Amino acid sequence: MRTVALMMLVIPGVIAGLGIKLMRDLFFNILHPPFPFLWVQFLVGLIIFVMGIAFIAGFVLHRDRKNNKVGPRFQKKQKKEVPAE
Template identity: 75%
Template sequence: MQRFIALMILVIPGVMAGYGIKLMRDIFFKILHSPFPALWVQFISGLILLILGVGFIAGFVLHRDRKNNKVAPRFKK
C-alpha cells in the first residue's frame, strides 16, 4: 500500500510536468489554448509547471535516498 501511495504522489507532478512541456511545445506551432490570453503567457505557465513538477520529483527522490543513506556525502544534512 505504501508503494502505491508513493506512486500516486509521483504521478501527479509527472503529469503536471508533461502538461507544461506540451504548453511550451504548442507555442512553437502557434497553438494558443483558451485560458491564456497570449502565447508568451502560455510559455511562462508551461515553464512554471515543468519546473514545479520536476522539482517535486527530484526533492521526493532526494528525501527518500537520504532516509535510506544512499546519497553522496555532500548531499547529507
C-alpha cells in the first residue's frame, strides 16, 4: 500500500519537474517540437508545474486530515443541523 502512495507522489513530482524544465528552456531559447512559440511552451510548463504541485499538496492535506494532524484552519467544516419545525 505504501508503494502505491509513493508512486502517487512520484509521478506528479516528475510531471512538475517536466514543467520546470519547459519553463527553464524559455530562458535559454530552447524550443521543443510540439510547441510553436516559446511563450506557449512556458505557459504549458507553468500549467503542468502548478497541476503537479497541487496534486501533491491535495494528497498530503487529505492524508493529514484523515490522521487529524491539521490545524483548525484546514479542518473540514461541520455542517450545522437545522432543527425540524
